[in-house]
Amino acid sequence: xxxxLGIDPGSRCTGFGIIDWQGSEPFYVASGRITTLAGDExxxxxxxxxxxxxxxxxVYRPQQAAVEQVFVNANPAATLMLGQxxxxxxxxxxxxxLPVYEYTALQVKQSVVGRGKAAKAQVQxxxxxxxxxxxxxxxxxxxxxxxxxxxxxxxxxxxxxxxxLAIRGGRLSHTS
Amino acid sequence: xxxxLGIDPGSRCTGFGIIDWQGSEPFYVASGRITTLAGDExxxxxxxxxxxxxxxxxVYRPQQAAVEQVFVNANPAATLMLGQxxxxxxxxxxxxxLPVYEYTALQVKQSVVGRGKAAKAQVQxxxxxxxxxxxxxxxxxxxxxxxxxxxxxxxxxxxxxxxxLAIRGGRLSHTS
Numbered sequence: 001x002x003x004x005l006g007i008d009p010g011s012r013c014t015g016f017g018i019i020d021w022q023g024s025e026p027f028y029v030a031s032g033r034i035t036t037l038a039g040d041e042x043x044x045x046x047x048x049x050x051x052x053x054x055x056x057x058x059v060y061r062p063q064q065a066a067v068e069q070v071f072v073n074a075n076p077a078a079t080l081m082l083g084q085x086x087x088x089x090x091x092x093x094x095x096x097x098l099p100v101y102e103y104t105a106l107q108v109k110q111s112v113v114g115r116g117k118a119a120k121a122q123v124q125x126x127x128x129x130x131x132x133x134x135x136x137x138x139x140x141x142x143x144x145x146x147x148x149x150x151x152x153x154x155x156x157x158x159x160x161x162x163x164x165l166a167i168r169g170g171r172l173s174h175t176s
Numbered sequence: 177x178x179x180x181l182g183i184d185p186g187s188r189c190t191g192f193g194i195i196d197w198q199g200s201e202p203f204y205v206a207s208g209r210i211t212t213l214a215g216d217e218x219x220x221x222x223x224x225x226x227x228x229x230x231x232x233x234x235v236y237r238p239q240q241a242a243v244e245q246v247f248v249n250a251n252p253a254a255t256l257m258l259g260q261x262x263x264x265x266x267x268x269x270x271x272x273x274l275p276v277y278e279y280t281a282l283q284v285k286q287s288v289v290g291r292g293k294a295a296k297a298q299v300q301x302x303x304x305x306x307x308x309x310x311x312x313x314x315x316x317x318x319x320x321x322x323x324x325x326x327x328x329x330x331x332x333x334x335x336x337x338x339x340x341l342a343i344r345g346g347r348l349s350h351t352s
Contacts, residue, residue, distance in 0.1 A: 041278070043266055043269070047270040050267045072253060076255050077248060091222050092267065102219075
């Protein structure tokens with residue numbers, strides 16, 4: 001069994017999701033989002049992110065972390081803020097000694113939905129199905145779970161789950 | 177006496193400088209730069225920044241931190257990396273409980289050189305003069321010291337040092 005913490009950093013909200021990967025099956029552990037105050041200064045926002053991620057690690061004790069590679073947009077100020085939030089999140093993971101794996105949004109959608117052009121609602125839908133949830137998690141929390149699932153499938157293999165399929169170099173291919 | 181840690185974050189190198197502000201005079205304590213490996217993955221780079229800043233704080237025990245507001249350029253990937261490095265640096269400061277103050281590059285140049293359009297060499301030159309250094313520090317280290325000096329002058333006042341001048345709202349103005 002391996003416990004995975006998935007993080008989807010954002011300039012305002014950072015989504016997180018924790019799953020257990022056991023016998024080629026993912027199991028839901030926890031999820032949520034960390035919200036920073038828009039009016040707060042940088043140190044305050046970064047403090048919120050770092051301290052909450054530290055608490056999550058202390059409570060749930062994940063063994064691996066997966067972080068979504070954030071979308072770089074045309075607005076430099078927004079990109080900088082996103083970078084700062086992401087840097088703080090990765091700092092919190094590294095300080096707790098967690099190995100950190102990175103996945104692009106494309107990889108997350110391909111792994112969870114099966115194609116890179118999937119809408120947010122489809123990601124949420126597949127997260128609910130794969131983890132047999134009784135309700136749809138909030139969008140940021142679902143993104144955190146989706147990154148954790150992506151890591152589980154790509155790193156620990158999904159051969160058992162998808163019946164003879166394994167991901168190789170980002171593509172699905174038959175194993176035998 | 178107050179000990180100030182100045183940080184100038186960069187995507188490859190993070191400059192730092194530590195000064196003591198005592199009796200309206202700045203005194204040099206230490207400076208240097210933290211270099212991350214270009215080929216290293218994000219977690220490795222962020223680990224280097226966070227751990228080194230943590231060590232610097234443990235060794236020199238500054239009471240306040242000042243961070244330069246990074247230059248946002250047109251290259252989104254570079255801006256993102258800069259943001260990540262800056263977020264990690266601020267995370268390290270916040271985790272050690274240091275109050276963090278931010279200054280723009282313009283404020284640093286105005287405070288240290290006297291005008292916002294100063295060249296890097298002029299900043300280095302003034303850092304050497306203000307701290308009575310016997311040699312010119314490396315550029316990133318000088319930038320770290322310049323940020324620390326900016327905080328000392330703007331936050332703790334420079335009336336004593338510049339003979340009747342005080343910074344108000346980012347501009348120099350006569351006090352009496």
